[in-house]
Amino acid sequence: MGFIDKAKNAAEDAVGKAKEVVGDVTGNDDLKAEGKKDQGVSGAKKVGENIKDKLS
Template sequence: MGAGDKIRNKADELAGKVKEGVGKATDNERLEAEGKAQQLGADAKQVGEKAKDALKDLTD
C-alpha cells in the first residue's frame, strides 16, 4: 500500500468519525449513519490494499 493511499484512507476514516460524532451530538441520525458508512468504506479500502500487498509479497 502506498503512503498516499494510507494517508487518504486514514483521512477518510477520521472524517467519518467526525461525522459520526457530530451526528450523535446533534441527534442527527442521518449524519451519524453517513459517518459510520464512511468509516466502513475506508476500512474496506485498507483491507483491499493489504491483500494486494500480501499477494505482491508472495509473488516476489
C-alpha cells in the same frame, strides 16, 4: 498501495468518525449514519490494500 492512498483512507476514516460524533451529539441520525458508512468504506479499502500488499 502507496503511502498516499493509505493516508487518504486514514483521513476518510477520521472524517467518518468525526461525522458520527457530530451526528450523535446533534441528534442528526443521517449524519451519524453517513459517518459510519464512510468508516466502513475506509475499512474495506484498508482490507483491499492489505491483500494487495501481501500478494506483491
